Amino acid sequence: MKRRINLLIAFSAAALIVLTTVQCYLVKTAYDYKVAQFHTQIKNEIAQITNNYSDIDSALVSKKEILYKTLSENYFQGKKTKLDLKNGVLKNEYQSSITEQLRRKFERDLPSFKIDFAIVLNKFILYKNTQKADTIFSEKPFIHNKLYGNLASLNHAFLVRSYVGTTNGTFENQEYKLLTEDSMYVSVIDWEMIILRRMTFILILSLLSIATLISLFVIAIKALIKQKKVSDVKTDFINNITHELKTPLATLGISTKILEQKNIRENDENFDAIVNTISRQNNRLQNLIDQVMANSLAENEIELKKEKIEAEDFLLSIVNDFKLAFPKIDIKTNFKTSNTILVLDKFHVTTAFLNVLENAVKYGSNTITITTKIIEKQFSISFEDNGIGIAKNKQALLFEKFYRVEQGNLHNTKGLGLGLYYVDQIIKAHQGSVNVISDLGKGAQFTILLKV
Numbered sequence: 001m002k003r004r005i006n007l008l009i010a011f012s013a014a015a016l017i018v019l020t021t022v023q024c025y026l027v028k029t030a031y032d033y034k035v036a037q038f039h040t041q042i043k044n045e046i047a048q049i050t051n052n053y054s055d056i057d058s059a060l061v062s063k064k065e066i067l068y069k070t071l072s073e074n075y076f077q078g079k080k081t082k083l084d085l086k087n088g089v090l091k092n093e094y095q096s097s098i099t100e101q102l103r104r105k106f107e108r109d110l111p112s113f114k115i116d117f118a119i120v121l122n123k124f125i126l127y128k129n130t131q132k133a134d135t136i137f138s139e140k141p142f143i144h145n146k147l148y149g150n151l152a153s154l155n156h157a158f159l160v161r162s163y164v165g166t167t168n169g170t171f172e173n174q175e176y177k178l179l180t181e182d183s184m185y186v187s188v189i190d191w192e193m194i195i196l197r198r199m200t201f202i203l204i205l206s207l208l209s210i211a212t213l214i215s216l217f218v219i220a221i222k223a224l225i226k227q228k229k230v231s232d233v234k235t236d237f238i239n240n241i242t243h244e245l246k247t248p249l250a251t252l253g254i255s256t257k258i259l260e261q262k263n264i265r266e267n268d269e270n271f272d273a274i275v276n277t278i279s280r281q282n283n284r285l286q287n288l289i290d291q292v293m294a295n296s297l298a299e300n301e302i303e304l305k306k307e308k309i310e311a312e313d314f315l316l317s318i319v320n321d322f323k324l325a326f327p328k329i330d331i332k333t334n335f336k337t338s339n340t341i342l343v344l345d346k347f348h349v350t351t352a353f354l355n356v357l358e359n360a361v362k363y364g365s366n367t368i369t370i371t372t373k374i375i376e377k378q379f380s381i382s383f384e385d386n387g388i389g390i391a392k393n394k395q396a397l398l399f400e401k402f403y404r405v406e407q408g409n410l411h412n413t414k415g416l417g418l419g420l421y422y423v424d425q426i427i428k429a430h431q432g433s434v435n436v437i438s439d440l441g442k443g444a445q446f447t448i449l450l451k452v
Helices: 002-047 058-076 082-090 095-109 191-198 200-259 262-266 268-294 311-325 346-362 392-397 419-429
Strands: 115-128 134-138 146-149 158-171 174-188 306-310 330-335 341-345 367-375 378-385 433-438 444-451
Touching: 002 158, 002 174, 002 191, 002 200, 058 082, 058 115, 058 158, 058 174, 082 115, 082 134, 082 146, 095 115, 095 146, 115 158, 146 174, 174 191, 191 200, 200 262, 200 268, 262 268, 306 311, 311 330, 311 341, 311 346, 311 367, 311 378, 341 346, 341 444, 346 378, 346 419, 346 444, 419 433, 419 444
Parallel strands: 330 367
Antiparallel strands: 115 134, 115 146, 115 174, 158 174, 306 341, 367 378, 378 444, 433 444
16 A cells, blocks of 8 residues: 555656646747747847938948948058958947947837847958959957947847948959948847746746646645555554453453353352453443544534533542552642632543543653643643653644554554544533643643633
């Protein structure tokens, strides 16, 4: 049973991990699609407002082309090296003007987005007549090759468009052609938040799905563990009740056989002793059956016959009866109250208090101190013993039905594990509470609070 449950838990956990992974993958796929969709939107909108920048300021564009021609002709004349030509292109006097005009255009035509941009020079190639192309400059896009824009890095930017421009000219009666290529990169401020806002419904649905899966998994695991616990409790109860019934039944069997002897029947003293033994064992069997039946009820199903009693006298009567049954146990009383009137079911509360006392004896106590006091308008009765104590990790289970504290790996104390459960149910039925303070090897203190 345990192995099957463990396998089922392992399989359920694996299935949960797989389903969660698939869900995360779907969310990631949706996110990537939204990012690509967003980039396409920005590209299309920017493509509608920028072409070769001639629509920004035709005069500036013309001056830029004149600059390119001048630099190219100086290069042909040998007045400029390739490095000089490159620096002349990248550090031209029109950079700030075109950057500012492009920025204004973006703000005017794309008011929904805050855009940083950079136009980067990729190639600058000269063709003269039929000569081989002279590549002045050809590099991958780098931010230090920026012509215009306010971007400081291309790390979080994406390519919007590339523009190839050609210029024809004549130098010393020889025709030449200039080819340039530049790329525009943009970065939209807070683009992650824009994407997440567009994915709000998907994210909420995914989170709800994952939360539902985890909740169902936890519920299923708890149900399995509870089922296993119930199964273990049933097995333990059957073993315990069988053990408890064997003793009185065996005694009854032996007593019956003794009564068959003629000499016993003829001896009144021996006869009465055997009859008394049979009566006690019969009462013990009846008590066991009554205890099992009583503890099958929940706290709200117990029928109480309440009456007014004086708490201190009531406790003394319980102590006196207990001393008769356990004369070797030293019971001390420390009543810090007097003439306290309580309304309770005398029979059930007596049984509950006796269960606490008997439980202390079962677990090695030879001294029990009963203390009463008033705490926040509640009558407090504490039973402090010097028994073996209870480990911290076991205390939460004390009041569960059929639970018995283990000593090592053995249950070597008699009982059905119903005593403290009964105590808890009766006190709750009186709208009170019971708690325990204990350390292993240092005894235990059970405190019961009842309404005054």
